[in-house]
Amino acid sequence: MSKIVALAVFGASLLTAASPNISGVWKADLGKSKFQGTPPTNYLVIIEQKMAIFNQRTKEEAPQIVETTGTWNQRGENRAILRVFDNGKPRILPYQGVPTRLTASFQGNTLTVAGETPGHPDSTVNRTYELSADGQTLTVNSVVRNAGKAQQSTVVLTKQADAAGEPLRKPEELAEKHFKNVKTSLKELPASQFMDTMHYFSWSLNKPCTFCHVERKFDVDDKKEKGTARKMIDMVASIDEHNFEGHPAVRCFTCHEGHAHPLTHQQFPDEAAAEVAASAAATPPAASTQH
Numbered sequence: 001m002s003k004i005v006a007l008a009v010f011g012a013s014l015l016t017a018a019s020p021n022i023s024g025v026w027k028a029d030l031g032k033s034k035f036q037g038t039p040p041t042n043y044l045v046i047i048e049q050k051m052a053i054f055n056q057r058t059k060e061e062a063p064q065i066v067e068t069t070g071t072w073n074q075r076g077e078n079r080a081i082l083r084v085f086d087n088g089k090p091r092i093l094p095y096q097g098v099p100t101r102l103t104a105s106f107q108g109n110t111l112t113v114a115g116e117t118p119g120h121p122d123s124t125v126n127r128t129y130e131l132s133a134d135g136q137t138l139t140v141n142s143v144v145r146n147a148g149k150a151q152q153s154t155v156v157l158t159k160q161a162d163a164a165g166e167p168l169r170k171p172e173e174l175a176e177k178h179f180k181n182v183k184t185s186l187k188e189l190p191a192s193q194f195m196d197t198m199h200y201f202s203w204s205l206n207k208p209c210t211f212c213h214v215e216r217k218f219d220v221d222d223k224k225e226k227g228t229a230r231k232m233i234d235m236v237a238s239i240d241e242h243n244f245e246g247h248p249a250v251r252c253f254t255c256h257e258g259h260a261h262p263l264t265h266q267q268f269p270d271e272a273a274a275e276v277a278a279s280a281a282a283t284p285p286a287a288s289t290q291h
Contacts, residue, residue, distance in 0.1 A: 019049070019086050020108075020109050020131050022065075022131055023047050025162055026044070026045040026138055026159060026160060027042075027045070027157065027158055027164060028155050028157055033155045036152065036153055041074075043069070044165065047066070047067050047068075051063060062085045062087040063086040065083070065086055067083075077172070079172055079192035085102075087105065088104075094196065094200075095115055096199050097200040098199055099117075101116050109130060109131040110130045110131070111128065111129040112126075113127040114127075120146075122145060122147055122148055123145065123146045125142070125144050126143045127142045128141045135159065136158060136159045137157065137158055139156050139157070140155045142154075172190035172192060174188060174189065174190060175187050175188070175191050175194035179194065180218075181221070201252055203253075204251070206259065206279065211225055259275070
């Protein structure tokens with residue numbers, strides 16, 4: 001048995017060694033990068049590579065890549081975290097708060113990441129990370145597709161001293177300070193996690209943000225759906241606290257399963273078709289449920 005464990009550890013170390021080292025602090029060269037929309041005033045990335053549990057049931061380990069990105073513009077700071085496993089196997093992990101089947105692997109000096117969203121076959125993300133021969137430049141090409149539309153970007157990152165990552169290591173501003181009129185326990189979340197939670201709500205109900213919010217006036221309480229959502233947030237938090245020791249075992253999708261209102265029975269084909277038609281008629285063409 002000890003020999004088997006030793007071989008497994010040795011194999012894992014070989015896998016880690018085979019992957020190029022893209023760990024460290026990186027900063028975007030804004031002049032060489034191409035962004036969708038208004039470019040940020042600063043773009044900082046911290047990448048970590050480490051061994052982690054890939055399969056909780058079997059305790060299988062695999063090399064994990066954790067990318068923390070911070071962007072700054074006139075509205076302040078925005079953070080995002082992407083976790084993938086460098087083993088070529090799919091794993092469902094959050095991407096912008098939405099469960100996404102992510103697959104990642106290195107081929108030479110290029111890391112390829114592909115993701116697809118359950119329930120939305122037209123929502124995909126594809127990224128490549130190409131490391132230069134001297135290890136000082138990392139070029140990230142991204143294509144995000146949603147509802148038949150594609151957004152492309154190219155970010156040219158240059159290697160920085162470790163101290164340059166301090167802005168991303170500082171605690172992030174909480175939602176209650178970063179946004180207006182945030183109530184319920186969500187106010188205690190970091191601002192980026194709060195936005196990821198909003199994306200998750202949208203995906204769970206298969207509705208755009210304007211289902212609960214007034215467009216361009218997200219802080220107002222004019223829609224009854226927003227009040228209902230607050231009650232549901234408190235309800236779910238209470239269920240998890242009193243029944244699952246605080247672990248988020250019950251979430252929005254547990255009951256909604258992609259519907260605005262939880263179903264009392266499995267839909268008949270005509271009911272499903274009517275719901276799809278009503279949703280399409282009520283949703284503006286440019287609306288998006290995620291990404």
